[in-house]
Amino acid sequence: MTCEQPFGFDVLERMREYAVPGVSVALLTGGRITGQWCFGTRRAGSDGPAAEVVPTTRFQACSISKPVTVFGALRLVQDGELDLDADVNERLRSWSVPANGAWRPRVTLRRIASHSAGLTTSGFPGYPNGAALPTIAQVLAGVAPANSPGVRADLVPGLQFRYSGGGITVLQLMLEEASGAPVDELLDRLVLSPLGMRHSTFAQPLPPELHEQAASGHHGDGSVVAGEWHVYPEQCAAGLWTTPADLLRFAMGVRAADGGEPDAVVRPDLVAQMLTRQVPTSESYTRIGGLDSMGLGLFLRADADGRGSWFGHLGGNEGFNCHLLVHRDTGDGAAIMTNSDECGVNLIVDLLGGLAARHDWPDLVLDPIDPPLRSGLEPFVGSFALPSGARMGIERRGEELHVTIADQPPLTFFATSATELFCQAVDARLSRSDDGVVTLHQGDEEWPCREGAVTSTKGPQPPGIP
Numbered sequence: 504m505t506c507e508q509p510f511g512f513d514v515l516e517r518m519r520e521y522a523v524p525g526v527s528v529a530l531l532t533g534g535r536i537t538g539q540w541c542f543g544t545r546r547a548g549s550d551g552p553a554a555e556v557v558p559t560t561r562f563q564a565c566s567i568s569k570p571v572t573v574f575g576a577l578r579l580v581q582d583g584e585l586d587l588d589a590d591v592n593e594r595l596r597s598w599s600v601p602a603n604g605a606w607r608p609r610v611t612l613r614r615i616a617s618h619s620a621g622l623t624t625s626g627f628p629g630y631p632n633g634a635a636l637p638t639i640a641q642v643l644a645g646v647a648p649a650n651s652p653g654v655r656a657d658l659v660p661g662l663q664f665r666y667s668g669g670g671i672t673v674l675q676l677m678l679e680e681a682s683g684a685p686v687d688e689l690l691d692r693l694v695l696s697p698l699g700m701r702h703s704t705f706a707q708p709l710p711p712e713l714h715e716q717a718a719s720g721h722h723g724d725g726s727v728v729a730g731e732w733h734v735y736p737e738q739c740a741a742g743l744w745t746t747p748a749d750l751l752r753f754a755m756g757v758r759a760a761d762g763g764e765p766d767a768v769v770r771p772d773l774v775a776q777m778l779t780r781q782v783p784t785s786e787s788y789t790r791i792g793g794l795d796s797m798g799l800g801l802f803l804r805a806d807a808d809g810r811g812s813w814f815g816h817l818g819g820n821e822g823f824n825c826h827l828l829v830h831r832d833t834g835d836g837a838a839i840m841t842n843s844d845e846c847g848v849n850l851i852v853d854l855l856g857g858l859a860a861r862h863d864w865p866d867l868v869l870d871p872i873d874p875p876l877r878s879g880l881e882p883f884v885g886s887f888a889l890p891s892g893a894r895m896g897i898e899r900r901g902e903e904l905h906v907t908i909a910d911q912p913p914l915t916f917f918a919t920s921a922t923e924l925f926c927q928a929v930d931a932r933l934s935r936s937d938d939g940v941v942t943l944h945q946g947d948e949e950w951p952c953r954e955g956a957v958t959s960t961k962g963p964q965p966p967g968i969p
Contacts, residue, residue, distance in 0.1 A: 510857030514542050517853055521846035522725045525556040525718055526839065528854060529747035532862065534758060534834030536751050545842065546719040547727055553715075559702050561709075561717045561744045562840035563732060565818025566626070567827050568705070568743035569671050570777075571753055572686075573616045573800025575693035576674060577773045580612070584681050587613040587776075591673060596680055598640045600673065601655050608656035612677070615670040616799040617781035621658030624669030627651050627741055628915065629733025629821050632708065636736045639676050643669070650915075664782045664797055668740035675739040686738050695749075697768045698756040703745035708734045717744065720822015723845025728822035741820055747838035754829040754836065757801075757814070761831065777801050778831055780809035791817055791852060792828045793868030804868070812866065819844060826851045835864050882935055883924065887952035895943065895952060897933075906933070908943075 508514065509530075518526065525543035529536055541556040564571075579585040585594070590609050592599045600610050600622075614620035628650060630636055637649040645653025654669035675686050682689045687705035695703050704710070709717060709732075720728035735742040760767035760774040767774075780796035780803060792813050794802035803811030815828035815836070824847030829836030837858050841847030852869055859867045883904055887895040896907045904924060905913040916924040916933055924933040931945045941952045 508540060509538075509861035510854055511860060512853065512857065514540075514854070517850060518543055521843070521850050522721075522723060523841050523843040523847055523850050524721050524725065525560070526841045526847075526850060526854070527556050527558065527560055527562065527747050528840075529558075529751050529838050530858065530862075531751045531754065531829055531834060531836045531838075534755060536748055536755075539748060545717070546731070547721055547725050556718065556842075558748060559716060559746060561702060561704075561713065561746060562825060562842060563720070563735075563741070563818075563820045563823040564743035564745045564750065564840070565741055565820040565823055565825055566668070567745075567750060567816045567818045567825060568739055568741055569668075570800035570816050571694055571743060572671060572674060572678075572690060572739040573777065574753070574757065574769065574774075575690045576612065576616070576678060577769050577777070577799070578693045579678070579681060581770050581773060585612060585677065587611065587616075591615070591677060594677055594681065595673075598643045598676060601653075603656070608660050610656060610660050610670075610673070612674065613781070613799065614660050615667075615674050617797045618664050618666050618670065619661055619782045619797070620667065620670050621656040621660040621662070621665065622654055622667040622670040622673065623657055624651055624654050624672075625666050625917075626668045627672075627735060627737045629735045629741065632730030632732060632734055634734070636708075636734060639672060639679070639736065642672055642737060643676065664784050668737060671740040672737045675737070678739070687742075690739075694753070694756075694768075698752050700745065700749040700752050703743060703749045705738045705742050706744075707736055707738050707742045709744055713744070718823075718840075718842040720820070721843045722822065723843065728844075732823075733821040735820070741818075745840075747840050750825075750827045750838035750840075751829070751836070754814075754827060754838075755834075758829070758831065758834060778803065778811040778814055780805040780811065791815075791826060791848075791855070791869060793866075804866075817848070819848070824848045824851060826855070828855065830865065833865065835862060882939065883933060883941060885941075885954050887941060887954050889943065889950050889952055891950075897941075904933075 524547040528540045530538035539558045543556055544554045588611050610620045635648045642649045643654045679686050690705050719731040760769040763771040777799040782797050784797050793804045796803040796805035801814045804813040805811050813830055818825045822844045825840040827838045839851045839854050856869050883897050884899050893909045898905050904916045906916055907913045914926050916926050922935045934942050943950045
């Protein structure tokens with residue numbers, strides 16, 4: 504299905520400006536899919552009809568996997584197999600939320616789904632295609648071959664919003680243990696098949712027979728992700744492969760349940776909780792659509808009483824960026840998916856702005872997006888010497904910096920601003936001053952680093968750096 508382009512600018516020209524190889528868009532009007540547009544290629548450097556992005560091209564939905572998962576979990580709540588407000592440790596068998604000394608936090612499904620459980624691990628980097636994959640219990644415990652720190656509660660649950668892919672991974676284990684089925688099969692039965700999402704799967708790795716339908720991921724410089732894409736055993740947090748039209752079918756399913764339609768798959772009272780503010784979000788999550796609150800699985804633009812109007816979710820994986828945004832009452836909105844992990848979000852904002860202006864979407868807020876933080880990572884890259892003489896090597900891998908200090912395995916650092924990075928695995932961060940000096944902070948100590956090749960690593964070492 505196609506119709507006249509409503510964006511108000513030359514999309515291909517904008518894609519070249521942002522170095523985004525491919526994008527797919529689907530439009531929802533009055534609760535029906537009324538338009539689909541596809542531009543560019545599935546893989547940079549490829550050409551011909553077989554390389555073009557088409558409506559059935561599958562992209563990684565990234566974190567939009569989370570609300571789809573929560574919708575499926577509510578079906579098990581509806582059937583009495585799960586409880587929104589029970590302690591999850593009462594149900595978990597192969598792993599449990601660990602105690603902090605003598606204190607064991609009480610974490611519930613409601614708090615996990617609203618990102619207010621105080622759980623760690625914001626997101627996951629994924630695994631190179633073909634790499635050894637951990638079990639979910641290994642991911643949660645943070646043991647090899649997992650490449651992310653273990654999940655634990657380091658905030659008092661229920662008091663504040665903090666985004667946690669780790670929490671959704673706890674939910675993944677709950678779903679599998681409650682049902683006895685692999686989570687991809689379970690969510691196909693609970694959500695994908697009932698909602699007609701025929702071009703979607705939570706299977707990780709992506710089955711070989713679907714590779715020809717899949718877009719390859721790309722970095723901001725236009726290079727293809729090694730192995731075409733990363734694999735996410737954290738399926739509920741980041742593992743859905745889908746199309747924009749299927750994401751709108753999910754949104755249609757949410758609206759159908761909210762309206763009490765006879766063929767809806769979830770009860771209206773449960774879906775109403777998805778669309779009611781559970782906790783306010785932090786400012787960084789309000790940028791696209793003014794989504795200032797968190798329901799269950801979905802970000803919301805909520806009124807004073809907590810009722811959501813716009814709902815949706817953004818997502819970013821290695822090589823991909825996407826967004827879903829729909830108005831609860833009018834049924835207007837869109838889903839946009841790109842195969843770029845750096846400037847895809849900029850293109851998404853431009854496309855949403857064009858659609859909003861053309862279709863007069865009500866009360867939509869689209870703040871300008873600053874250049875991605877990842878574009879500010881390059882000044883950190885290089886070889887440095889700590890005051891002790893120990894070598895520190897910093898290399899960029901997609902949206903992350905991998906930092907090797909002395910003979911330690913690499914640590915992954917993420918950007919919090921254009922001048923500061925943090926590490927989830929240890930109490931360390933990197934900062935860069937206006938005059939270009941990179942400083943390593945660990946605990947209460949800090950060490951300005953000297954750029955350039957290191958000829959010797961002998962001499963006294965600072966605390967914590969062998």
